[in-house]
Amino acid sequence: VQKKKSPVPAPTERGRRTRQAIVNAALDFMSAGKNFSSLSMREITRQAGIVPAAFYRHFKDMDELGLTLVNDCGETLRLQLRGIRQTRVSSKDIIRDSFLVFKQYVDEHPKYFVVASGERHGGSPVMREAIRAEIGRFVEEMAQDIHALKLMPDLSLATLRNVCDLVINMMLAAAGEILDWPGGDKRLQRNKVESYVQQLRIIFMGASAWRDGKPESDVISDKATARLSEEISKIGHARAAASPRAP
Amino acid sequence: VQKKKSPVPAPTERGRRTRQAIVNAALDFMSAGKNFSSLSMREITRQAGIVPAAFYRHFKDMDELGLTLVNDCGETLRLQLRGIRQTRVSSKDIIRDSFLVFKQYVDEHPKYFVVASGERHGGSPVMREAIRAEIGRFVEEMAQDIHALKLMPDLSLATLRNVCDLVINMMLAAAGEILDWPGGDKRLQRNKVESYVQQLRIIFMGASAWRDGKPESDVISDKATARLSEEISKIGHARAAASPRAP
DNA sequence: TGTACATCAGTGAACGCGCGTTCACTGATGTAC
DNA sequence: TGTACATCAGTGAACGCGCGTTCACTGATGTAC
Numbered sequence: 416v417q418k419k420k421s422p423v424p425a426p427t428e429r430g431r432r433t434r435q436a437i438v439n440a441a442l443d444f445m446s447a448g449k450n451f452s453s454l455s456m457r458e459i460t461r462q463a464g465i466v467p468a469a470f471y472r473h474f475k476d477m478d479e480l481g482l483t484l485v486n487d488c489g490e491t492l493r494l495q496l497r498g499i500r501q502t503r504v505s506s507k508d509i510i511r512d513s514f515l516v517f518k519q520y521v522d523e524h525p526k527y528f529v530v531a532s533g534e535r536h537g538g539s540p541v542m543r544e545a546i547r548a549e550i551g552r553f554v555e556e557m558a559q560d561i562h563a564l565k566l567m568p569d570l571s572l573a574t575l576r577n578v579c580d581l582v583i584n585m586m587l588a589a590a591g592e593i594l595d596w597p598g599g600d601k602r603l604q605r606n607k608v609e610s611y612v613q614q615l616r617i618i619f620m621g622a623s624a625w626r627d628g629k630p631e632s633d634v635i636s637d638k639a640t641a642r643l644s645e646e647i648s649k650i651g652h653a654r655a656a657a658s659p660r661a662p
Numbered sequence: 663v664q665k666k667k668s669p670v671p672a673p674t675e676r677g678r679r680t681r682q683a684i685v686n687a688a689l690d691f692m693s694a695g696k697n698f699s700s701l702s703m704r705e706i707t708r709q710a711g712i713v714p715a716a717f718y719r720h721f722k723d724m725d726e727l728g729l730t731l732v733n734d735c736g737e738t739l740r741l742q743l744r745g746i747r748q749t750r751v752s753s754k755d756i757i758r759d760s761f762l763v764f765k766q767y768v769d770e771h772p773k774y775f776v777v778a779s780g781e782r783h784g785g786s787p788v789m790r791e792a793i794r795a796e797i798g799r800f801v802e803e804m805a806q807d808i809h810a811l812k813l814m815p816d817l818s819l820a821t822l823r824n825v826c827d828l829v830i831n832m833m834l835a836a837a838g839e840i841l842d843w844p845g846g847d848k849r850l851q852r853n854k855v856e857s858y859v860q861q862l863r864i865i866f867m868g869a870s871a872w873r874d875g876k877p878e879s880d881v882i883s884d885k886a887t888a889r890l891s892e893e894i895s896k897i898g899h900a901r902a903a904a905s906p907r908a909p
Numbered sequence: 910t911g912t913a914c915a916t917c918a919g920t921g922a923a924c925g926c927g928c929g930t931t932c933a934c935t936g937a938t939g940t941a942c
Numbered sequence: 943t944g945t946a947c948a949t950c951a952g953t954g955a956a957c958g959c960g961c962g963t964t965c966a967c968t969g970a971t972g973t974a975c
Contacts, residue, residue, distance in 0.1 A: 427971060430918060450784045452700040457961060467962075469919050476962090536838045537697045537784035543842070574860070581832065581861045588831050591783045595790070613821070614828045621868025674938060677951060704928060714929075716952050723929090 489549035532591035736796035779838035
């Protein structure tokens with residue numbers, strides 16, 4: 416298979432290293448808190464130690480670099496996440512331990528998460544779509560793994576996918592937070608970690624309780640609903656009387 | 663209360679309108695898919711119909727405009743989200759109806775969501791922190807409402823906050839997706855909506871089943887764990903034999 | 910192993926452009942009498 | 943209600959700067975014999 420697209424994929428050794436230097440320079444800036452779409456090509460080449468014009472030997476433009484970042488990081492991450500799912504399973508507390516392994520991986524390899532968790536809605540439509548596709552692959556792999564291992568045997572694959580979507584969404588949000596904790600208040604961080612673990616537990620508890628095709632009865636009881644209506648009218652009236660500011 | 667900060671808050675009528683024109687111009691670009699941090703001050707003033715220098719009559723720099731966007735949109739959204747929570751409670755399917763009201767609101771007022779759902783990890787550290795604080799306020803309000811209405815009376819306030827954090831996180835991710843559906847495949851969109859509703863149901867089912875201080879037994883059964891370990895070792899060996907590429 | 914040569918990767922100078930910011934200015938707006 | 947005046951909001955020209963992109967070039971790298 417031989418690509419013929421604009422900049423060929425750098426066949427020589429020197430070429431490959433420089434290309435990687437460009438990619439790393441971009442990831443470094445992003446790890447330092449910068450947005451990809453606010454990076455300039457000149458500052459990237461400066462950081463990579465090459466002259467601006469050399470950029471074009473490797474990428475048509477910044478968009479192409481952006482897509483490369485998404486694909487590279489995505490591939491690395493998918494492999495690693497799958498690895499995490501297969502670590503420390505001997506424990507009695509799978510959920511907590513999995514999250515801790517995940518956190519450790521985020522701490523050790525912040526680069527790869529910066530794209531997935533930071534640029535999800537930021538970049539160009541093209542980049543956003545690429546990230547969406549990549550996350551879809553994460554979800555599919557995780558669902559397939561859980562399905563194959565019969566961890567939650569009562570769920571259909573469709574439901575399982577949806578649960579995984581929720582989980583991965585939550586984990587990426589968590590990763591985004593974790594990336595912003597360099598040092599800082601350790602006690603507070605530990606509390607946050609426990610919160611995330613609790614969120615995961617709640618999701619998996621809900622998923623375990625789910626039955627596909629069950630009649631649509633509400634989780635929030637009828638009694639609670641009745642109480643709700645009653646309170647609403649009270650509050651509504653109190654509000655209307657107290658503060659008449661309407662939009 | 664009289665502020666004395668760099669650009670005074672535009673005391674005259676004309677001033678207020680121009681300031682709002684600047685804010686709207688920024689939101690318009692962001693609604694059209696642009697990242698705040700990739701907007702230039704000149705294109706904003708162009709869109710707002712003023713000369714570049716006039717920008718400084720209202721904002722010290724782009725950072726200050728960014729914070730204004732976060733605060734303005736945050737305040738509007740909190741009011742509206744609280745409103746949504748108090749709508750259509752007579753229904754038997756609160757969760758689904760609430761989500762549909764939410765979706766409708768996103769469709770009708772995309773501007774306000776573009777900041778909260780898009781710029782969460784993108785912008786400058788200052789802006790990111792402001793958004794985090796704003797989302798914290800969302801969470802607190804939602805938790806207080808649910809607590810006051812005794813919708814899930816068994817949960818402690820701390821747990822309730824954490825559930826709300828999960829829910830709001832999920833809803834903002836959903837809003838981000840919805841913003842990218844202009845027209846498009848209606849059937850697919852309906853399916854996505856049902857997926858989000860399912861995610862919400864799963865969260866609330868898990869939350870309902872949660873008992874604070876309960877012993878830490880795993881959701882995933884011991885039987886499943888045993889099967890897991892067994893499968894892992896099988897797959898692990900198969901993998902090692904088949905594809906020897908290690909990182 | 911050594912040499913000749915084609916291809917590839919990086920150079921440095923140059924360009925036109927839009928950017929943020931400054932300034933003295935002018936006309937509009939709100940107020941005090 | 944009318945007029946005088948201070949303040950405020952918007953103007954237009956100018957600046958220096960970093961940007962993306964182009965080009966002909968040169969030295970490095972890999973290969974074919």
